[in-house]
Amino acid sequence: MPTVLVIDDEDMVRLVLRQFLERQSMTVVEAEDGEEGLRLLRANAVDLVICDLIMPRADGIGTIMNIRRLMPAMKIIAISGGGRSHAMELLKVAEQMGADHVLGKPFTRDQLLAVVARCLPGHPMTVRSSARSG
Amino acid sequence: MPVVSLGEKLRNWFVEEEPAAPSNPARRETAVAADIERMQAFERRLKVLLTQPQLLSAGRIHMLNFDTLRERLGPAWSELRDRVHSAADRIINRHISDRDVQFRSGDGEYIIVFAALSRSAASLVCAKIAEELYRLFVGDPKLADITVATAVGAVDGKLLFEHASVAELLSAVEQTAVPAGPTAQAADPPAASTASIGTSAAGGPEEQRKLNLSALEMAQIGIMYRPLWDVGRQVISTYMCTPVRRFPDGTSVEGMLALSAIADPQQLAKIDIDTLADTVEILDELFRNKFRLMVSVPVCFETLAARRSRQDFLAICQSVPDYLRPFLIFEFLHFPTGVPSGRMGELVNEVRPFCRWTFLRVECRQQSFASLSGTGLTGLTTMITSDRSMEARLMEDMNSFVAAAERANLKTCIVGITSTSLAVAARAAGTTLIAGDRIGRAEEIPQHMLRFGWQDLFLRESVR
Numbered sequence: 328m329p330t331v332l333v334i335d336d337e338d339m340v341r342l343v344l345r346q347f348l349e350r351q352s353m354t355v356v357e358a359e360d361g362e363e364g365l366r367l368l369r370a371n372a373v374d375l376v377i378c379d380l381i382m383p384r385a386d387g388i389g390t391i392m393n394i395r396r397l398m399p400a401m402k403i404i405a406i407s408g409g410g411r412s413h414a415m416e417l418l419k420v421a422e423q424m425g426a427d428h429v430l431g432k433p434f435t436r437d438q439l440l441a442v443v444a445r446c447l448p449g450h451p452m453t454v455r456s457s458a459r460s461g
Numbered sequence: 462m463p464v465v466s467l468g469e470k471l472r473n474w475f476v477e478e479e480p481a482a483p484s485n486p487a488r489r490e491t492a493v494a495a496d497i498e499r500m501q502a503f504e505r506r507l508k509v510l511l512t513q514p515q516l517l518s519a520g521r522i523h524m525l526n527f528d529t530l531r532e533r534l535g536p537a538w539s540e541l542r543d544r545v546h547s548a549a550d551r552i553i554n555r556h557i558s559d560r561d562v563q564f565r566s567g568d569g570e571y572i573i574v575f576a577a578l579s580r581s582a583a584s585l586v587c588a589k590i591a592e593e594l595y596r597l598f599v600g601d602p603k604l605a606d607i608t609v610a611t612a613v614g615a616v617d618g619k620l621l622f623e624h625a626s627v628a629e630l631l632s633a634v635e636q637t638a639v640p641a642g643p644t645a646q647a648a649d650p651p652a653a654s655t656a657s658i659g660t661s662a663a664g665g666p667e668e669q670r671k672l673n674l675s676a677l678e679m680a681q682i683g684i685m686y687r688p689l690w691d692v693g694r695q696v697i698s699t700y701m702c703t704p705v706r707r708f709p710d711g712t713s714v715e716g717m718l719a720l721s722a723i724a725d726p727q728q729l730a731k732i733d734i735d736t737l738a739d740t741v742e743i744l745d746e747l748f749r750n751k752f753r754l755m756v757s758v759p760v761c762f763e764t765l766a767a768r769r770s771r772q773d774f775l776a777i778c779q780s781v782p783d784y785l786r787p788f789l790i791f792e793f794l795h796f797p798t799g800v801p802s803g804r805m806g807e808l809v810n811e812v813r814p815f816c817r818w819t820f821l822r823v824e825c826r827q828q829s830f831a832s833l834s835g836t837g838l839t840g841l842t843t844m845i846t847s848d849r850s851m852e853a854r855l856m857e858d859m860n861s862f863v864a865a866a867e868r869a870n871l872k873t874c875i876v877g878i879t880s881t882s883l884a885v886a887a888r889a890a891g892t893t894l895i896a897g898d899r900i901g902r903a904e905e906i907p908q909h910m911l912r913f914g915w916q917d918l919f920l921r922e923s924v925r
Contacts, residue, residue, distance in 0.1 A: 336853065361882075381889045383852030386882035392919055411860060411889035412867075420915045 329447050330354040330371060334364035334390060335379040335406070340432075344377060347436050348443070351452050361385025365393055373401070375446050378426075380407035380417050388421050395425035402446035408432030521578065522612035523587045524622055525549075527569035529606045533599045545569065545598060552593050556586050558724075581630075584609050588627040679728060682706045682719060684736050685903035688911075689757065689874065690895045692888045695914040699790065700907035701757035701876070701896060702736055715903060716844065716876075717794070726763035729795075730770030733760045737777045743906060744785055752909045755817065757790040762797065765808050778815040789816040792842055796821055802832045809837035820874060825858045830869040840872030840893075849880065856886040863890040881918060 333344045336359050345355040356371050358364035362385045364378065376394055380387030387405060394401055405421035408414040408431045418429040428442045444452040527545065531538045538545075549571060553563050562574040575583040587609040595607055609630065610622035686700035706719035713719075723729055737758050744756055764770045781789060791812050796805075809819050818839035823830070825843040833841075843862055845855050859875060866873045875887045878897030887895050899918075 381856065381882075381886050383856060383882055383886075384849050384880075386880075386885040388885060388915070389881050389919055407889065411886075412863070412891035414889050417885060417889055423916070424919065 328352055328354055329374040329450050330356060331375045331377060331443070332356045332358065332364060332367055332371065332373045333377045334358045334361060334382070334387070335377075336360055336382040337379070340379070340406075344439070347439055351440065351443070351450070353450070361387065361390030361393070364390055365397070368394060368398070368401075375402045375404070375443065377404045377406060377443075380405055380414070380421055381411060388417065388424050391421055391426050392424050402427050404442055404446060405429045406432060406434070521575040521580070521583055523573045523575070523583055524566070524610040524612070525553075525571045525573065525587055525591055526608065526610060527591075527594065529608075530595055530598060531569050541598065542568065545594070548597055549590070549594055552590050552597075556590050580611060584611060584625065584630050588630050592627060678722075679731070681708065682732060684739060685715070685905060686756070686907040687876075687896050687903040688901035688908070690884075690900045690913055691893060692884075692895055693893050695912065697901070697908075697911040697913045699755040699757055699894065700904075701790075701792065702740055702759055703903050704732065704736075704759070705903065720761075726761075726767055727770065729761045730764040730767070730773065733764045734770075734774055734777055737774065741777070741781050741785060741789075744788060745782065747907065747909075748785060748788070753788070754907055754910050755788045755790055756907055757792050757820065759792045759794050759822075760812070762793065762795040762800075765793075765811065771811065775811060778812060781815050786815055787817050790818045790820060790839075791816050792820045792822060794822045796823075798823075798827070802836050805833065805838070806836040813837055818872075820872075825855075825862050825875075828861060828865050830865055830871060833871065834869040838871060840874060841866050842874040842876060845875060845877040845883075852880070852882060852886075855883065856890075859883075859887050859892065860890040863887075863892050867891060884918060 331344075331348050331353050333341050333348075333355055334357075335341050335344070338359075341357045341359070345357065348355050356367050356373065358367050360382045361378075364376070364385075367373075368376065376391075378387045378390055378394075382390075387407065391403055391405060394403060403426045405418055405426035406429070407418050407421070415431055418426075418431060422429055427446060430438060430442055440452050444450070527549070530545065534541055534545075546565065546569075550563075550565075553571060553573065557563060557573060558576065561576050564572045566572045573583075573587060575586070578586065588607070591607045591609065607627045608624045609627065610624045613621050613623045683705050684702050685705050687703045688697045689699040689701055690696075691698050703716050704719040705713055705715045706722075707713040720729065720732070723732075737760070740756055740758050744754075747754065760774060764774050793808070805821075813819060819837065820840045820842045821833065821838055822842045822844070825845055830841065841862075845859070862875075863873050872894070873892040874894035874896065875892050876896045878884050878887060878895050878899050880899055883897075884895055884899055
């Protein structure tokens, strides 16, 4: 059963992602900022990281760079948006800094699962449509 | 208009101030004689002070009466009286300058004689004092119930006081306010006072006691240049002048804090004028050495509101060579929130021919800038101060601030970015210009334009 680390400062986003992923038989570990995310990453056998970019204390781009440095093979999905007008620009930056895929909020369950499926090809998923991603 | 007898007032003071009588009759006699002498000297001094025609005509003698507070406290007044007086002394002393005088003239009554403020500015200081005191003891004050009395004349040793509620004073300020300060009467009528109740103009802690600085203290104030990152173009293209005050003990304060102790508009104007002149000289030198950069120069409302200092400032503007004007930005500071758009447009137009852009410094939490649309302003600057625990709230504030500015077609510049996460959030919110220690510290001399991308920011963080 793959383990996904979700790093997002918004409780609601973490809750929704947890529900989506647990229904796909995945284990979810949650962190509310980049610092906690890195700590949990070291403490758990994580297969995939889903990381928000705009977070207090430790932002997502710096966190992605640190993850890439610590674990070069780790699969990372960057998510961002939430009403911010320049979030897409930051997703491009995240890609340049090491994210494998990016998703702009708001995204649908199937868009998320399609990207997750690409990151975890050996894990069976229930996906109904293709996702927009980087 | 109630009439108060000066003699009665003075007698009341001494009844209040008289210490308990000593038990030894001889010592009591000596003490009484000393008291009488002290009383007579005091009375002479006060009579001279309170009946000086120039003080009266200038509206510099004020009486603060806490009758309403006493009524609202009811039976608790007798228990709280000492605490009220102690708090009143503290609050009054915080708001008045060393040259002003305050006396307790009765139970819950104070006389304040202002050395320099105009009548309206002095009334507002008194209103602010009363508001703070009422807030301290009865919570939310009813501004209509708090009155400030201004001495308007003296007849046969009696002072005539005119009473106005704080609500009335504020209403008057909104219509024809004059900025607080010794030269307030010389200023053109601006839109709102820099002294206000319940709200504060952007750019400095209202609570800090303001003074005129000595020449030596003025010499402690200098200018440094802080890099501004144009996030959209990924370049550090602009340096903003930031005032720095260096204290003899080696400490220093930067930004608005460096100016927060100055109340005298002439001193502020001198700093503005010197800053512009020095900056233009530096910019010219850099330009001749093929450096290309923009510089943002601050100018205070006080400087532009008073005709004389405005003319002095504009004279320097006119001396700016044509080839440097596209590299100059003006940032308006200390502008009260209620300046009408027409007045704002006039002031923008005064400096617009000499610069590329004009920015206005505002509070980050201000949510509507519709009135600024069409004034000719290019954008808004805001200063955030943060420790890491406040970042989540600041991110929401920045988002709302930029959205409100964009609705008014204004660019935004956020100053005080101390972490990468705040820089990311500021850009995500849509701001175009960012400054703060995370981008670069203030320098003595501005530098050349510099390509600066996200990678540079993150890599710089990773090597620290």
